[in-house]
Amino acid sequence: MSELTAVGEYYGTTCFIWASLKAMTDCQGDGGAARSPMELYEEVTAQGEQVRALKTAKAEKADIDAAVKLLLKLKVDYKQMTGQDYKAGCPPSENSVVPDNGPTADGADDEDTVNPWSVSTTNAKGVDYDKLIVRFGSSKVDKELVDRIERVSGQKPHRFLRRGIFFSHRDMHQVLDAYEKHKSFYLYTGRGPSSEAMHVGHLIPFIFTKWLQDVFDIPLVIQLTDDEKYLWKDLTLEDCHRFAVENAKDIIACGFDINKTFIFSDLDYMGSLPEFYRNVVKIQKHVTFNQVKGIFGFTDSDCIGKISFPAIQAAPSFSNSFPQIFGGRHDIQCLIPCAIDQDPYFRMTRDVAPRIGYPKPALLHSTFFPALQGAQTKMSASDANSSIFLTDTPKQIKNKVNKHAFSGGKDTVEEHRKYGGNADVDVSFMYLTFFLEDDEKLEKIRQDYTSGALLTGELKKLLIETLQPMIAGHQERRKQVTDDTVKQFMTPRPLNFNI
Incomplete structure (x- = not known):
């Protein structure tokens, strides 16, 4: 809208009205670029100012009517996009796209549900x-x-990047621009500890975050949202905090550098660092109840703790929430590797950041790790047979894969040899995509399975042989993580880095 305003100021009211009408036509067409809620909000605001300016200048009635018509059209577009009426001084969250988890215009993916608490689809892929x-x-x-990450880091891209497992981003090019100018950044990821045992799907963000930490040589903060689990689950505070400590052991076993990594429990950290809580309050002040209802689907029957929690997950996105690490600096950009179901929290955060004087966090989003029963849902820590857990024995891993891993193969050996299997829906192949490092070997497995040369039982055997040593190695590393080690990682302290 700033371009249209410039037209009005430079060439006068008549040219502005022509530009406004053209913009309205462009908005109604199919070829224009999609606008974000904030961009549309700014267009409505600027158009409202133009209407007032025309009226003050006592412009021709036809010109005023045309400007008002465009303003009303923009307001309708805004409500359709955000589900809320335009209100001056109340900008939308970046998450205010409605329906966020509902059907798209063509209704092609009506059954997809993606939010921080539920992920489901009817598509076997x-x-x-x-x-x-x-x-x-x-x-x-x-x-x-x-390719750019490879050039900047000087390292071969992680298999999660090569294979599209981390498939979406916000402002990653901006992070790399700054890094090339010797302006560094820090990493933030997290875990909601709902049980003692983590499953292999929980490792995905940590495996990738460790790679990022290693290749860019940067600090990392890991938030354990034990407060969130208390608010959402039927668990005691004591259990939630105990789960946080146990999960921290699994996270540490991924190999993070203790000199560059701070792990914290919300239940502990919120009460010990005033800077963190002050950022929480700043965020809370700039997000309305209507916004969090629109973003997260809260209802009037939800406890107020749920309504205020998003600000707590947002706060680690700002470097001055960790004065012991960054010395009070608030200008260090944050990069958040996470599954895309967590994105609503950070769309809200990115909307608030410039209003409180902080840089927007950048994000890298991963796909979901499928349940053994198929990719229609993500795994559940409460269903032992939906996943491979980090506590499983080699025998349990073998039995789970053989009994529960959804197959893309045919009903009989003869049919499979003749027609081949469907690797796109086969869970064993999906798991190998996450954990088998060799790209050429993975592609050979795909080709053999698709052609029928490789049977489902043989594919499952390959997965078992990949998972068993991986889980056994993790268990050995976890045994070396003592309570004292956890305490060191979770103690607020300076970290060693150049930023």
Whole structure:
């Protein structure tokens, strides 16, 4: 809208009205670029100012009517996009796209549900991530970005990048721009501890975050949201905090550098660092109840703790929430690797950040790790057979894969040999995509399974042989993590880095 305003100021009211009418036509067409809620909000605001200016200048009635018509059209567009009436001085959250988790205009993915508490789809291949990018308004991690990460880091891209497992981002190019100018950043990821045992799907963000920490040589903060689990689950505070400590052991076993990593429990940290809580309050002041209802679907029967919690998950996105690490600096950008179901929290955060004088966090989003029963849902820590847990024995891993891993193979050996299997829906192949490092070997497995040369039982055997040593190695590393080690990681302290 700033371009239209400039036209009005430069060339006069008549040219402005022509530009406004053209913009209205463009908005109604199919070829224009999609606007974010904030961009549309700014257009409505600027158009309202133009209407007032025309009336003050006692412009021609036809000119005023045309400007008012465009203003009303923009307000209708805004309500359709956000589900809320335009209100001056109340900008939308970046998450205010409605329906956020509902059907798209063509209704093609009516059954997809993606939010921080529920992920489901009727498609055996899983969630349609290309449509999710459009729905959430993020950007695709394309080959150009992967190649650039390789150039900037000097390292071969992680298999999660090479294979599109981390498939979406916000402002990653901006992070790399700054890094190339020797302006560093820090990492933030987290875990909601709802049980003592984590499953292999929980490892995905930590495996990738460790790679980022290693190749960019940067500090990392890991938030354990034990307060969130208390608010959402039927658990005691004591259990939630105990789960946080136990989960911290599994996280530490991923190999993070103790000199560059701070792990914290919300239940502990919130009460010990006033700077963190002050940022929480700043965020809370700039997010309305209507906004969090629109973003997270809260209802009047939800406890007020749930309504205020998003600000707590947002606060680690700002470097001055950790004065012991960054010395009170608030200008260090944050990069958040996470599953895309957590994105609503950070769309809200990115909306608030410039209003409180902080840089917007950047994000890298991962796909969901499928349940053994299929990609229609993500795994559940409460269902032992939905996943491979980090506490499983080699025998349990073998039995779970053989009994529960959804197959893309045919009903008989003869049919499979003749027609081949469907690797796109086969859970064993999906798991290998996450954990098998060798790209050539993975592609050979795909080709053999698709052609029928590799049977389902043989594919499952390959997965078992991949998972068993991986889980056994993790268990050995976890045994070395003592209570004292956890205490060191979770003690607020300076970290060693150059930023």
